[in-house]
Amino acid sequence: MKNNKPSIKQTFDISAGNFSVAGSASSRIKNMLKRIGIDDKIIRRVAVATYEAEMNIAIHSHGGTLCIEIFPDVIIIVAKDKGPGIKNVALAMEEGYSTATDEIRAMGFGAGMGLPNMKKCSDEFDIQSTLGVGTRVEMKMYNKE
Amino acid sequence: MNNNYFHSVRLDKEKCKGCTNCIKRCPTEAIRVRDGKAKIMDERCIDCGECIRICPYHAKKAVTDDLKALDKYKYNIALPAPTLYGQFKGLTDINYVLSALLSLGFDDVYEVAWAADIVSAKIRSLIKDKKGKKPYISSACPAIVRLIQVRFPNLIDNIIDVQSPMEVAGLLARKEAAGKYSLDDKDIGVFFITPCAAKMTSIKNPVGMAKSYVNGAIAIPSVYGMLSSTMKKENVKKLQRSTAYGIGWANSGGESNALGVENYLAVDGIQNVIKVLDEIENNKLNDLDFFEGLACTGGCVGGPLTVENGFVAKNRIKRLVKNNEKVRLSQHQLDDVCKDIAIHYSEEILPKSIMKLDDDVAKAIEKMNLIDKIYDDLPGLDCGSCGSPSCKTLAEDIVRGYASEMDCIFKLREKVKGLAQQMIELYNKIPTGKER
Numbered sequence: 001m002k003n004n005k006p007s008i009k010q011t012f013d014i015s016a017g018n019f020s021v022a023g024s025a026s027s028r029i030k031n032m033l034k035r036i037g038i039d040d041k042i043i044r045r046v047a048v049a050t051y052e053a054e055m056n057i058a059i060h061s062h063g064g065t066l067c068i069e070i071f072p073d074v075i076i077i078v079a080k081d082k083g084p085g086i087k088n089v090a091l092a093m094e095e096g097y098s099t100a101t102d103e104i105r106a107m108g109f110g111a112g113m114g115l116p117n118m119k120k121c122s123d124e125f126d127i128q129s130t131l132g133v134g135t136r137v138e139m140k141m142y143n144k145e
Numbered sequence: 146m147n148n149n150y151f152h153s154v155r156l157d158k159e160k161c162k163g164c165t166n167c168i169k170r171c172p173t174e175a176i177r178v179r180d181g182k183a184k185i186m187d188e189r190c191i192d193c194g195e196c197i198r199i200c201p202y203h204a205k206k207a208v209t210d211d212l213k214a215l216d217k218y219k220y221n222i223a224l225p226a227p228t229l230y231g232q233f234k235g236l237t238d239i240n241y242v243l244s245a246l247l248s249l250g251f252d253d254v255y256e257v258a259w260a261a262d263i264v265s266a267k268i269r270s271l272i273k274d275k276k277g278k279k280p281y282i283s284s285a286c287p288a289i290v291r292l293i294q295v296r297f298p299n300l301i302d303n304i305i306d307v308q309s310p311m312e313v314a315g316l317l318a319r320k321e322a323a324g325k326y327s328l329d330d331k332d333i334g335v336f337f338i339t340p341c342a343a344k345m346t347s348i349k350n351p352v353g354m355a356k357s358y359v360n361g362a363i364a365i366p367s368v369y370g371m372l373s374s375t376m377k378k379e380n381v382k383k384l385q386r387s388t389a390y391g392i393g394w395a396n397s398g399g400e401s402n403a404l405g406v407e408n409y410l411a412v413d414g415i416q417n418v419i420k421v422l423d424e425i426e427n428n429k430l431n432d433l434d435f436f437e438g439l440a441c442t443g444g445c446v447g448g449p450l451t452v453e454n455g456f457v458a459k460n461r462i463k464r465l466v467k468n469n470e471k472v473r474l475s476q477h478q479l480d481d482v483c484k485d486i487a488i489h490y491s492e493e494i495l496p497k498s499i500m501k502l503d504d505d506v507a508k509a510i511e512k513m514n515l516i517d518k519i520y521d522d523l524p525g526l527d528c529g530s531c532g533s534p535s536c537k538t539l540a541e542d543i544v545r546g547y548a549s550e551m552d553c554i555f556k557l558r559e560k561v562k563g564l565a566q567q568m569i570e571l572y573n574k575i576p577t578g579k580e581r
């Protein structure tokens with residue numbers, strides 16, 4: 001699928017627990033996609049997916065990166081963090097499953113819908129997690145031309 | 146650039162000093178300084194009036210009509226914005242203001258606040274019937290509607306497709322006058338008394354309809370003096386139809402209050418509204434029923450074409466709300482008013498993808514890369530001396546062909562330095578046969 005078509009890649013650092021700037025990476029990604037002229041419906045899916053990915057890193061991990069690579073026909077998003085990893089990935093993927101604390105819930109997160117929605121927004125979705133190492137989520141959205 | 150689009154917000158070239166105040170403040174990055182003067186990009190401007198408020202030299206103005214426009218029609222009707230009521234100290238009875246409008250030469254008045262009562266009832270019934278997409282977004286502020294067209298096209302379907310109170314007032318006023326005096330529609334002049342530049346623009350370029358029911362807009366400051374001096378007890382007629390709810394629309398949250406929906410969010414100030422729209426786009430506020438976003442601080446009381454300080458006006462509106470009758474239109478009354486008027490939009494709201502770098506995605510990606518490359522080379526000070534609001538926008542302007550790298554004073558200095566060095570080198574190479 002890799003081809004000679006032009007692409008653009010950007011990586012954003014997401015630090016743990018930093019809610020005041022969390023959401024800014026997905027905001028910037030959105031502005032970039034609008035300039036590139038990606039279809040509005042796909043922008044919305046990417047926006048939701050990157051926002052949830054960014055929040056998961058900020059809330060549940062020790063920090064990580066959100067990387068987006070845009071080709072004319074496909075958008076690839078990779079969210080990677082430095083741990084702690086997810087014990088039971090299948091469970092984490094279930095709608096409504098969340099380990100968020102009351103504090104986090106008070107801030108409007110912790111519905112347990114992030115991962116399921118990320119999957120719903122992507123054409124291809126892959127999650128790998130190793131306890132003590134970290135979590136890697138890869139999503140692809142195809143840009144039908 | 147599209148020159149057919151009428152904008153109320155304009156530049157007074159004489160007064161413009163070419164400073165960076167407005168370019169930095171504009172929420173859609175629609176202003177550049179070129180050749181020492183600000184230039185508004187038509188296709189990006191949403192007429193929010195931020196630049197009017199920030200310009201220290203009053204070089205930004207809103208084009209509106211004056212009272213001479215009334216001469217064109219046989220029968221003229223004033224449509225006072227609810228905000229007008231907040232402009233007068235100690236006002237307890239709005240009939241004073243309505244009667245004073247008649248003495249300015251209007252034959253009749255039709256309150257936008259009353260139309261707001263009607264629109265509130267309509268929206269309330271839509272929300273109750275769950276028609277449309279949640280969260281419903283208010284269509285009251287034309288600057289926000291245009292902002293959504295330009296920056297949040299994904300949210301267009303969430304905009305409530307009901308005409309604004311101004312348009313409903315225009316429509317009903319025309320109908321009433323035509324019926325009462327058997328007038329020809331073309332002989333009726335309907336003028337909005339406006340705190341708002343964006344409303345003026347929306348009269349000329351209506352959204353969701355082919356033609357506005359309103360003929361023009363007269364800025365509050367241009368009638369304020371005359372109104373204050375003619376407000377007298379002996380002239381007062383009972384003209385008020387509006388309720389406390391309709392009057393309350395002048396303040397941020399007033400519309401939400403009038404709807405009586407529980408799960409709403411009312412936000413004012415355009416930068417705040419942008420933040421919330423961003424969250425709605427991320428599906429973060431899906432449980433919300435209604436979002437009221439107003440471009441001006443405090444709502445329309447903070448409009449660019451007002452006389453009184455917005456915070457003072459807000460308090461006065463609050464007091465009027467407290468002292469006026471709080472009754473909502475019944476479904477029956479609503480059906481009766483709406484039975485032969487088109488209260489819904491007749492035309493679709495279309496996205497305006499003006500941010501796009503190229504129609505071809507592959508080319509746009511290349512341009513995006515080029516922007517990043519140019520940006521990496523710029524100093525990153527966002528000083529604005531180049532006439533673009535930030536280094537990033539300059540990079541974008543260069544790629545779009547609106548600017549050149551030498552517009553950056555630091556780049557220019559580097560270049561001059563390089564040239565000077567080359568000249569010294571050249572000088573040193575001059576054949577030694579000559580005396581130095």
Ligand SMILES: Nc1ncnc2c1ncn2[C@@H]1O[C@H](COP(=O)(O)OP(=O)(O)OP(=O)(O)O)[C@@H](O)[C@H]1O
Binds near residue numbers: 060097112115
């Ligand atoms: N990057 C991560 N590192 C460690 N654990 C994670 C990570 N992402 C998700 N999890 C775990 O998976 C659970 C489910 O995640 P999901 O995003 O679906 O819901 P949530 O974040 O708890 O709530 P919401 O996303 O609705 O605000 C989380 O509660 C957390 O226990």
Ligand code: SF4
Binds near residue numbers: 287340344439446447
């Ligand atoms: S808040 Fe009111 S005055 Fe301000 S732009 Fe919107 S409609 Fe106009």
Ligand SMILES: [Mg+2]
Binds near residue numbers: 055113114
């Ligand atoms: Mg989550």
